[in-house]
Amino acid sequence: MNVHRNFRSATRAGATSLALVFLQMTTGCAHAKRVALDEPQRNQIGSARTVASLSGQELGVSVVMSTGGAGFGLIGALVDSAVTNSRAKAAEAVAAPIRDALVDYDAGAALGGALKKELAPLAWLKKNTVDVRRVADTKEAVAELVKQSGTDVVVLVQTDHRLTPAFDAIVITAKVSVLPRAPTQAAGDEGSGPAPLYLNTISTAATLPGFVEARTTLEQASQLWADGRGRTARRALDGGMAELASMIAFDLAEHGPAGASLYEAPPDARQATVIGAYGNGTATGFVVREANGRAWVRLPTGELSAIGGLVP
Amino acid sequence: MSARRRVLSAALCAAALVACRTPVEVVASSLAAPPAASDDGAEPAPPAPRKPAPGAQPVWLESVEDRRTDPSLGDVHGRPFSSTQVSQWLERELESLVSPTIYVMKATGPGAGGKLWLRARILKAYVSGVGVTKTATVVLEIDFVAPDGSATSRVFRGQHASMNWWNTEGEVIAALREAGSNCLEQIRLAIEARLRTPDLRG
Numbered sequence: 341m342n343v344h345r346n347f348r349s350a351t352r353a354g355a356t357s358l359a360l361v362f363l364q365m366t367t368g369c370a371h372a373k374r375v376a377l378d379e380p381q382r383n384q385i386g387s388a389r390t391v392a393s394l395s396g397q398e399l400g401v402s403v404v405m406s407t408g409g410a411g412f413g414l415i416g417a418l419v420d421s422a423v424t425n426s427r428a429k430a431a432e433a434v435a436a437p438i439r440d441a442l443v444d445y446d447a448g449a450a451l452g453g454a455l456k457k458e459l460a461p462l463a464w465l466k467k468n469t470v471d472v473r474r475v476a477d478t479k480e481a482v483a484e485l486v487k488q489s490g491t492d493v494v495v496l497v498q499t500d501h502r503l504t505p506a507f508d509a510i511v512i513t514a515k516v517s518v519l520p521r522a523p524t525q526a527a528g529d530e531g532s533g534p535a536p537l538y539l540n541t542i543s544t545a546a547t548l549p550g551f552v553e554a555r556t557t558l559e560q561a562s563q564l565w566a567d568g569r570g571r572t573a574r575r576a577l578d579g580g581m582a583e584l585a586s587m588i589a590f591d592l593a594e595h596g597p598a599g600a601s602l603y604e605a606p607p608d609a610r611q612a613t614v615i616g617a618y619g620n621g622t623a624t625g626f627v628v629r630e631a632n633g634r635a636w637v638r639l640p641t642g643e644l645s646a647i648g649g650l651v652p
Numbered sequence: 653m654s655a656r657r658r659v660l661s662a663a664l665c666a667a668a669l670v671a672c673r674t675p676v677e678v679v680a681s682s683l684a685a686p687p688a689a690s691d692d693g694a695e696p697a698p699p700a701p702r703k704p705a706p707g708a709q710p711v712w713l714e715s716v717e718d719r720r721t722d723p724s725l726g727d728v729h730g731r732p733f734s735s736t737q738v739s740q741w742l743e744r745e746l747e748s749l750v751s752p753t754i755y756v757m758k759a760t761g762p763g764a765g766g767k768l769w770l771r772a773r774i775l776k777a778y779v780s781g782v783g784v785t786k787t788a789t790v791v792l793e794i795d796f797v798a799p800d801g802s803a804t805s806r807v808f809r810g811q812h813a814s815m816n817w818w819n820t821e822g823e824v825i826a827a828l829r830e831a832g833s834n835c836l837e838q839i840r841l842a843i844e845a846r847l848r849t850p851d852l853r854g
Contacts, residue, residue, distance in 0.1 A: 397726060397778045398789070405783060421784045421815070428785035429813040436809055443775055443791060443807055448721070474724050476675065476732040 372603065374642025376596030377518055377538035387467040387491040390459060392451050393475040393498050398439045399510070399573070400502030401431040402619035427505075434558045435503060441570030442577075448472040450578055451499060454585035459495075462589060467491070486519045486534060493537065494519045497588065501577065504619040507561035508551045510573065511619040512580040513543040516588055540591055544583045544646040545615040546576035572650070579651025587636060590629070591644050602640040612637045614645040676821045678725060680737035683825060683832070684744060704755035709767065711843055712759040714797070716743040716772045725828070726778035728786045731819050738777045742792065745832055746772060749840050754847060768846060769797035775807065779824050786816040788827035790835045796846055806842060810835025 406423035409416025452472040459465055475481055477498060486494050498515045518538035549572065550556070550564055565573040597603055605611065605626035613624045614637045625639035634648030704710070718739040725733040735741075749756040759769065776791035790810040795803045812830035817823060 395727075396780055397724070397776055400780060401782055403783050424783045425785045425815045428782045428787075431782070432785070432787045432811065432813045436811060439789075440807060440809060443793075474722055476727060477730060478675075478732070481732075 370602060370640070372596065372601065372640075372642040373539075373541070374596055374603075375536055375539040376594065376642075377592060378595075381537050382464050385464060385466060385492050388465045388469075388493050388495055389489045389491040390455055390465075390468055390470040390495040390497065391475060391485060391489075392448070392455055392470065392472045393496070394448055394451065394472070395477065395498065395500045396502070399435065399442060399577075400500065401428070401435050402502050402505050402511075403427040403431055404505045431503075431505070431507075431558070434507070434562045437562050437566040438503075438570060438573055441566040442573055445570065445574060445577065447501060447577060447581070450581040451497075451585070454582045455497065455588070457582075458585035458589040462592065465495070465592075468495070482519070483534070486521055489521060492521060494521070495592075499584070500618060501580070502619050503565075504545075504615060506551075506553075506556075507548070507558050507565070508553070508556070509545045509547045509615055509619070510565075510576040510580065511543055511545045511615055511617070512577070512584050513541065513617040513619075514584055514588065515539075515541050516591070518592070538592060541617050541643045542584060542587050542591060542645070543615075543617040543643070544580045544587065545619075546580055546650050547648070548572065548576075549649065575650050583634070583646055583651055587644055587646060590636075596642065603638050603642050604640075605638075610635075612647065614639075614647040617643065617645065675732045675734070676824070678733055678735040678737070678821070678825060678828075680735075680740040680744070682821075683735070683737070683741040683828060704750060705752045708751070708753055708755050709847055711749075711754050711756045711847075712766045712769045713743070713746050713756050714759050714769050714771045716746065716774065718774045719793075720774060720777065724778065725824075726780050728779050728781040728816060728824060729819055733779060733821075733824055735777075738774055742772070742774060742777075742790070742832065745836055746770070746839070749836060749843070751840055751844065754840070754843050756843075767799055768843065770843075771795040771797065771803070777828070779827055781816055784816055785813055786824065786827055787811060787813040788824070788831035790828065790831040792835055792839065794839060794842070796842075808835050808838045808842070810838065 403424060404427065406420040406427070408423070409419040412419070449472070452470055456470045459468055459470065462468075475485055475496070475498065482496065485496070496517045496519060499512065501510065501512045503510055516539070517536040519534050519536055548561055548564055551561055609626035611624060612627050612635050613622050616623050623639050623643075623645065625637040625645070627635045628638050628644070629636040632651070634646055634651065636644060636646050638644055716739050720738070723734045723736045725735055727733060747756055747758050756770070771794070773793040774791075775793055776789055779786055779788045781787075788811070791807060793805055793807045795805050797803045810831040810833070812827050812834060814827055
């Protein structure tokens, strides 16, 4: 009898522990990824250098990763890799006409010009200069850049521009960080470089006019972007770079919730779904600004994404 | 497994992972097509001097200009590649273009004669990665200059997409080489087509 009771008690304790672990895991996973720049830190900045870096030399593509083989061990993983590889090869081939149409397009110049214009009014970003250069996405390269900057902070804008898997939108994504020259490493994170004073992922997507879901093929979408020496793609990129810079200036000045808690929608805010950063999937958040058929959406984890038609 | 062997395995794994992210400066000689290995395992012989086919027409290569804004060859899954010798590589490849009807020669000075001159500009040369795939791209703009000095320009894009197995230098170089060959093949066909036009046909 005692054995039976002990077993039941142990089972109940086990179930409770499992439930607690599960609860901790689910709430533990959901935390803000955005690091807001607080006012005292902002006021201490005496000089800044903004460096914009483009990861791709031309408009990139994205693919939906195959996961159908997930339940079939190593063979399934190999099949998934082959399927994803085949999708990527097809996307790269179909994107060629758009890249040809944009071969003389200078995305770096568009981004640099937009950042100069949008960051100039930020009075606290003193003596700021903007330059566009390639920075390898490695901790060492970033640490070296900060070390050699000669300014109090480096505003690093690591940008990527690519088509969504269906070619129905061009997404520009920037990982934006404000890095202090004097290292302020987070506890237990020694060796990973200076902890950012500000960090966020900001993206903007422009959808392709005339695209019909499940009807427009990749080839047709490619042609629509490429027509007239890439008229539509150029408009999406020019508008996207301008909007991205504007979003960066906006987000640098925005406060965050206390601690690492999630961003909660104000009672009257409208919910909206956006294309995910780097063209991957979708995400839902609340609208923080809306104009000209475009909406800026704050995700619960803090990222800022814009969605809508081509920027007017 | 002994403690020593475990430490050694961990060190080897760590070294391999670090190597997978180490920046690579690619030189022109490694981008050039490798000479075929001989059957007996001996050192491969240097390429034999090229002999144009009888009746093949000369095409003069005036210049190859690198218009890329920086030497980056892109990065594949976090590993950056770069080269300042892309123009040397592509100049050599253009100079070795040969077919039964044409052969390309480096122009040594004015007065070389000939019916067609080429001026090449390198617009893009890079490798990018998406998912498990790496794609190498080479884009050249060619001015086709006729004897009367009139020129027409055309852009040629060579591309090669393949599975990225190990992120190694060899894989990336092989992909760039394939993209270069793909681009040069299009240029060869365009040269042949141009020489078949009535005003340039001999």
